[in-house]
Amino acid sequence: MRADSTGMTPPDRIRTIRTSSDQGRWEMAFCTPQPQLRPLVDFLVGYDESDTRFTRRHELPGIQAVLIVNLGAPITIIDTAGHVLRIGSGQGFAGGLSEAYAVSESDGSQRGLQVMFTPPGAFRFFRxxxxxxxxxxxxxxxxxxREAMDLIARLQEAPDWARRFDIMESVIAARLAEPSSAAASTAWALRQLQQSGGRxxxxxxxxxIGCSRKHLAAQFRDHVGLAPKTVARILRFQEVIRLIDGMTAPDLAELAVAAGYYDQAHFSRDFRALAGLTPGEYLRRRLPGQNGLPVG
Known part of the structure; x- marks a missing residue:
């Protein structure tokens, strides 16, 4: 299956951001998935960064699972569980939801294609x-x-982001065409949590739903990966990040209340556990348009 009748991702689904600062240079091409994939894929992004002043950053948790194909220099990922994974050029990796930050290390440049799956989409894609x-x-x-090796080879040969998005979407659509055992009630419960901001x-x-908390937790374990309470905690954190990134001088105490925290102490403790830095450090280090947080 192709993205449209021409076999190329339409330009109106791609938004490109280019940034140059004392921190480095970035190009990020964001692709809105084709309509039939949108309940299952949040977005795709091609990224190309160089000459960054940092080589290590915290990758912040969210309610997505990830697939990344590395098209540039080797990188290292230290996942939330502490395992170290070295990813060479022309290799890919994938991960589920995380309850805290992971760490990525590079030589100051990265280039690749990333897919952000919703939990139902990840369950169906990775099987x-x-x-x-x-x-x-x-x-x-x-x-x-073998499917991974074939996919990566096609992405390496593609001439531009539009063609890479087209290839990636065709692979996703083919795998998602298979029947799924995912419970509709779990997807509904996840949407309710998301719409409430974790509250x-x-x-x-x-x-x-008409089930016990134990049964709901078991369904989330299989089809989402984390317990409902942990998902709610991440959603509150994401809301804070969204609010902070929309302000130049945010009032952290007001943000804590707006995002549903009991008090500022609860907010600060949770933020540090999830981001690995205090809210103040996040404000000083954040990068425009990116989820990662430079730490060294």
Missing amino acids: LPMHRLANRVFLLDEILG LPIAALADE
Whole structure:
């Protein structure tokens, strides 16, 4: 399956951002998925960064699973569980949801293509219980076998981001065409948590579905990867990041209340556990348009 009848991703689905500063140079091409993939893929992005003043950063947690194909220099990932994975040029890796930050290391440049899956999309694409991927990253060929090598070879030969997005979407669409055992109630519960910004009580969510909290947690373990309470915690954190990034001089105490934290101490403690830095350090180090946070 191709992205459209021409076999090329339409330009109106691609938004490119180029940034140059004392921190380095970036090009990021964001692709909105074709309509039939949007419930399962949040977005795709091609990135090319060089001459960065840092070689190490924290990759912040979110409610997506990731697939990345490295098209540049070797990089190293230290996942949330502490495992170290070296990814050479022409290799790919994948990971599920994480309950805290991971660490990426490079020589100051990175280039690759990244897919951000929703949990239901990741469950269907990787065809694995999502708890097996939670807090971890794995080489792509360990998960997809020969299909990973074929995909990476095609991406390496592609002349531009539009063609790479087209190739990636065709592979995703083919794998998602297979029947899935994912429970619709789990996807619904996840949407309710997302829409509430992580504020919806888990007991109320289980009552609405008509199951026990234990059963809901088991469903989340298989189809999302993390417990509902942990997902809610990440959603609150994401809301804070969204609010901070939209302000020049945010009031952190007000943000804590707006995002549903009990008090500023709860907010600061949670933020540091998830980001690896304090809110003030995040404000000083954040990069425009990116999820990563330079630390060295």
